[in-house]
Amino acid sequence: MNLRLAFYGDDFTGSTDVLETLSRGGVQAVLFLDPPTKTQLAAFPNAEAVGIAGTSRSWTLEQMTVRLPEAFAVLKRLEATFTHYKVCSTFDSSPTVGSIGRAMELGLEVFRDAWVPLVVGAPTLGRYVVFGHLFARARDETVRLDRYPTMRLHPSTPMRESDLRRHLGAQTLLPTGLVDVLSVERGVRTVKERVAQLRRRGARVILFDTLTDTHLLTLGEVLAEGSERAFYVGSSGLEAALVRYWREQGTAEPQPYTAPVGPVDRLLVVSGSAAPATAAQIDTAEQAGFAAFRIDVPRLLEPETRSTERTRLLERSAAALRERSVVLYSAKGPTDPALTETRRTLERLGHPPHAISALLGAEQGTLLRDLVNEARLTRVCIAGGDTCGYAAKALGVTALELRMVVAPGAPLCLAHREGRPKLEASLKAGQVGTPNYFLAVQHGTPEGAFYD
Incomplete structure (x- = not known):
């Protein structure tokens, strides 16, 4: 090689x-x-x-x-x-x-x-x-x-x-x-x-x-x-x-990767981002008919309430996914009061502030994996750099190739999973994309070509 x-x-x-x-x-x-x-x-x-x-x-x-x-x-x-x-x-x-x-x-x-x-x-x-x-x-x-x-x-x-x-x-x-x-x-x-x-x-x-x-x-x-x-x-x-x-120098030939790949009837979005851009995307998706469920992060982190919160999220999301797309999110924007509550919970449990990436990422990854399996989803979207890493590993992803550019720096990828069906996964940093980003992912078209 x-x-x-x-x-x-x-x-x-x-x-x-x-x-x-x-x-x-x-x-x-x-x-x-x-x-x-x-x-x-x-x-x-x-x-x-x-x-x-x-x-x-x-x-x-x-x-x-x-x-x-x-x-x-x-x-x-x-x-x-x-x-x-x-x-x-x-x-x-x-x-x-x-x-x-x-x-x-x-x-x-x-x-x-x-x-x-x-x-x-x-x-x-x-x-x-x-x-x-x-x-x-x-x-x-x-x-x-x-x-x-x-x-x-x-x-x-x-x-x-x-x-x-x-x-x-x-x-x-x-x-x-x-x-x-x-x-x-x-x-x-x-x-x-x-x-x-x-x-x-x-x-x-x-x-x-x-x-x-x-x-x-x-x-x-x-x-x-x-x-x-x-x-x-x-x-x-x-x-x-x-x-x-x-x-x-003539040693590389550009490839656009902008051809639409087609829609899916149901999309699951999991967001661990507090960026304003992601908050706007959540609101736009909800207005377009997505079911939006807030993750109660303190309850998910607390050992005594973790199982109950997991069950609540899984049951509500699975029921909604029978008919429509779903967004699971931990915060809406950088001033969301939930962020303060999360920091207090981390401190009470003895975790440093930066531990939230691994703790919440692992929990969101587990939710994503279970819902993909139960609802037999073929396309997912993950928002937030740290969330993406932990969630993709929970899904059993081993390698990714580019499928289509949804927005600059936030592509739809073909996810290879050993021993499991391939999956289309859109992975984006919190601050990337227009308010229509999640809708464009569901429709399988670049963001700039999508009209709500």
Whole structure:
């Protein structure tokens, strides 16, 4: 297997974002939920890129230190030209949870590289890096990330600083340099000169500004030609940069993946996201006839009430699924009072705040699995990066391939399950998609082509 690229995603939806970027760019890609065995790899003989969907965005420093070197060693053995530690385009991380700085340190140790390129901007997703500051498009305006509602109020890793160098400085002592937008605008030669200058000054991490698709093409050429490194960090903007360069070189042929795949009569949506975008999607689906059931998270976490709450949700959802689609959700937006109650419950039970990802994700995954089996569903939708990872594993998913692009960064995938029927699964980060997203998934059509 001659791989162009191998990657490890720090959350599930970020990993499917890379799967989409590569597949649409003409690079045959497959995403595994665990490090693949030789037998599993052999089932995809034409793959040019292989990914592992991880959950390190929710890990503590201790967990990262133990687990990431093992994952990086697996990727290293694949001997891909590029190895990528994929982070969210909103740079979700903190000094204690999902530390990107710690991941960089561990990656440099495993791959024995002198420095690591950092590409975070992803213009297609409305993420831009300018003079080192990360901006995100929020509806009809673009704001600094520390003012972006989803990240400013994020329950696990709230963003207080948009300057990525300062944000990283709280996570690692690795010196970070910047190739700013003015240098990138001047082209490949200037970028290479600036990189050399920063390396002479001792930079171990080099961040690249990214504002336009033209900038991605420039960075793709810089990174693809004459690279002496193996290890890279960034969002799917890195793949977008490489794909654009490969396309210019004639070594990749774009594939749209926009043809409708057709509707299903019933769709089950499970949401663990508190993002405003997901709240709007829940409301729109309910208005369109979906049955919407709120998960009482404190009762699901409490050992004394867990079984009763599970039974309530299963019985009500199963009954509704006989006739229509269903949304199971844990919160509506970042100011939902349920989030405060959940934090209090975690504290009372002795769990740290970040433990909610694993605890709730596992419970939602169990609910999803049981309902898929009972209602014989063929398509599901999961909202929330951490929820997706745990729920997909509960479903027994081993690998994913791109089926159709519903919205940028939020595709419908074909889920392979050993010994079980294949399943179509839409996996999206909380902040992605228009209010019609869930309806588009049920209708099996790209979001932009759907009209309610």
